[in-house]
Amino acid sequence: MPHFPRTTVGGVSLSRMVIGSNWLLGYSHQTLAKDHFIKSYQDAKRIADVVEVYLDAGVDTTIGWLNVNPVFVEGIREAEQRTGKRVIVIDTPSLPLDGVEIDLDGTAEILDQSLANGVTFLLPHQSFTDVLVDRGTRSIRGMDKVCAMIRERGMIPGLSTHMPESIVYADESGLDVETYVQIYNAVGFLMQLEVEWVHQIIQSAAKPVLSIKPMAAGRISPLVGFAFAWSTLRDQDMVAVGAMTPEEAREDIELSLSLLERRMPEVELQRTRSKASVAHR
Numbered sequence: 001m002p003h004f005p006r007t008t009v010g011g012v013s014l015s016r017m018v019i020g021s022n023w024l025l026g027y028s029h030q031t032l033a034k035d036h037f038i039k040s041y042q043d044a045k046r047i048a049d050v051v052e053v054y055l056d057a058g059v060d061t062t063i064g065w066l067n068v069n070p071v072f073v074e075g076i077r078e079a080e081q082r083t084g085k086r087v088i089v090i091d092t093p094s095l096p097l098d099g100v101e102i103d104l105d106g107t108a109e110i111l112d113q114s115l116a117n118g119v120t121f122l123l124p125h126q127s128f129t130d131v132l133v134d135r136g137t138r139s140i141r142g143m144d145k146v147c148a149m150i151r152e153r154g155m156i157p158g159l160s161t162h163m164p165e166s167i168v169y170a171d172e173s174g175l176d177v178e179t180y181v182q183i184y185n186a187v188g189f190l191m192q193l194e195v196e197w198v199h200q201i202i203q204s205a206a207k208p209v210l211s212i213k214p215m216a217a218g219r220i221s222p223l224v225g226f227a228f229a230w231s232t233l234r235d236q237d238m239v240a241v242g243a244m245t246p247e248e249a250r251e252d253i254e255l256s257l258s259l260l261e262r263r264m265p266e267v268e269l270q271r272t273r274s275k276a277s278v279a280h281r
Helices: 032-041 044-056 070-083 104-118 126-132 143-152 164-173 195-204 222-230 247-262 273-278
Strands: 007-009 012-015 017-019 059-065 088-091 180-184 209-212 236-241
Touching: 012 017, 017 195, 017 247, 032 070, 044 070, 044 247, 059 126, 164 180, 164 195, 222 236, 222 247, 236 247
Parallel strands: 017 059, 017 236, 059 088, 180 209, 209 236
Antiparallel strands: 007 012
């Protein structure tokens, strides 16, 4: 399997496809029943099986919150042992707030946990970041202190956000971050502005952007989601792709590579009785 294209973020080489963790950890963005199914199905071995497929294709970067998901850490470590390849981790912890003020002591404790887990990039989760976005002053209050704390520990800071303003304000203020996480998909699922506006903001961002939910959490097919994402993002940008099984991971990798290489994908289509009349004999 050919290796996936790469980009450079903060001086570190990353795969442009990033291993998403929602479908490994039980965050379906659909129903509670589906969340429960994912959690009951996945274990460290099955997570390792999926991560191994990605690593074999040169997709060596993942995103998620390691501190509260030990099974995710176990799965990553097992895949690394099987393949002899290292997984680059983009951690997205929820940092503590005291009302609307940053709890710096609690933040330090969480950052230390992330460092112990071997994290390379630390992007505070949107549940923290977006509380601090101040439209009046066009700033992200106190985030400079958090970024400095991340740097002090040898990790690379970025922002995970659902608010497109975060990217604009961080760029305007020269905030010490190297990348952004932003929701981006063809149907605008969970996006706070129209797709066209978010597209423009990503295209103008000073740093590479990691787009998430390209398939709108299963609401659009992989071909449609990937065709939109890979054709409208910049060469330095990334796409987080979640899969529950090794077969899904292989399909997503091949579909994405075929779109980037402008060729027909080598993926067997789903077969049902209603499609029998159009299938090649």
